[in-house]
Amino acid sequence: MATFPAVFSMSPSPPGRDVLEIDWTFFGELCRALALRVSGNYDPELVLGIAKAGVIPGAVVASILQRDFASMSVTRIGSAIRPTLVTEPPPSVSGRRVLLVDETCDSGDTLKLALSAVKKLEPAEVRTAVSLRTGPYTPDYCAMATEAFIILPWDREVILDGELVLRPDYAAKLDESSPGYPDSTDS
Numbered sequence: 618m619a620t621f622p623a624v625f626s627m628s629p630s631p632p633g634r635d636v637l638e639i640d641w642t643f644f645g646e647l648c649r650a651l652a653l654r655v656s657g658n659y660d661p662e663l664v665l666g667i668a669k670a671g672v673i674p675g676a677v678v679a680s681i682l683q684r685d686f687a688s689m690s691v692t693r694i695g696s697a698i699r700p701t702l703v704t705e706p707p708p709s710v711s712g713r714r715v716l717l718v719d720e721t722c723d724s725g726d727t728l729k730l731a732l733s734a735v736k737k738l739e740p741a742e743v744r745t746a747v748s749l750r751t752g753p754y755t756p757d758y759c760a761m762a763t764e765a766f767i768i769l770p771w772d773r774e775v776i777l778d779g780e781l782v783l784r785p786d787y788a789a790k791l792d793e794s795s796p797g798y799p800d801s802t803d804s
């Protein structure tokens with residue numbers, strides 16, 4: 618049986634912020650590492666993913682842990698605006714041990730908002746987990762910590778004018794980033 622490190626860690630090389638492209642294979646490894654980290658000292662009854670992107674690692678972690686899965690929705694328009702609760706957590710969190718999952722965490726604003734909403738429903742216990750911690754806020758569990766700009770596999774390409782293309786903001790980040798991290802095209 619394979620074992621996975623509890624936490625991966627990368628630091629960017631000065632002077633600029635590096636870009637880290639996560640491919641689907643590496644994403645799977647992050648989810649396995651996160652599930653192993655959680656299972657070491659917490660036994661959630663329900664994994665709650667924060668939509669949109671936190672639903673993806675949340676569902677995978679729930680499947681690995683063989684636990685129920687549900688979601689809630691938080692949105693953010695623009696990077697300077699605080700997150701807004703769109704969909705409340707389900708009533709099924711009441712009285713249960715909950716693992717609240719998001720894909721990344723920087724300031725913690727999204728996790729703090731979601732955590733506050735979950736606590737109003739009086740779970741037995743709630744802990745937080747992310748695949749990637751990119752800033753100062755520290756959730757209870759994370760699979761990898763890095764200061765790099767993250768490109769996730771489900772966000773890399775978008776449809777513009779009927780064509781599947783590299784997201785323009787990601788293309789700009791890739792153009793300005795310095796070499797140093799392997800991306801999904803390196804072997």
